[in-house]
Amino acid sequence: MKTVKYTAAFLILSGLSAPLWACSAMPPESSFIYSNDRNGDGMLNRSEWRESRADEGLAAKFTVGGRKVFRYLDKDRNGAIDRGELAGRIDYIEHPCAAWERAVRQMSDEAAAGQDR
Numbered sequence: 770m771k772t773v774k775y776t777a778a779f780l781i782l783s784g785l786s787a788p789l790w791a792c793s794a795m796p797p798e799s800s801f802i803y804s805n806d807r808n809g810d811g812m813l814n815r816s817e818w819r820e821s822r823a824d825e826g827l828a829a830k831f832t833v834g835g836r837k838v839f840r841y842l843d844k845d846r847n848g849a850i851d852r853g854e855l856a857g858r859i860d861y862i863e864h865p866c867a868a869w870e871r872a873v874r875q876m877s878d879e880a881a882a883g884q885d886r
């Protein structure tokens with residue numbers, strides 16, 4: 770098991786596998802819409818909005834599901850809220866890649882400590 774960890778840490782440190790080891794997450798507004806978009810059109814209509822919930826891990830700067838908030842956020846008045854209309858108004862409490870980055874850092878620290886021995 771140690772060999773696997775050290776090999777992974779070596780590959781990460783050497784940059785050989787950067788594309789394989791990269792962590793990516795969708796923007797928070799996309800995550801919110803994806804979680805609440807029942808008809809899959811990439812937007813939240815009034816009905817979807819009323820039943821929307823912000824996932825644990827997301828912090829919204831608006832009252833989720835509120836009628837007045839819907840009117841305020843629907844800037845183009847097309848009856849639906851899209852990603853652009855939510856941009857900057859919702860964020861991750863902790864970025865989804867943060868735990869992954871800590872784990873990678875710990876592996877590389879352990880690998881470095883192993884080389885010092």
Ligand SMILES: [Ca+2]
Pocket residue numbers: 806807808809810811812813814817
């Ligand atoms: Ca929808």
Ligand SMILES: [Ca+2]
Pocket residue numbers: 842843844845846847848849850851854
């Ligand atoms: Ca709109």
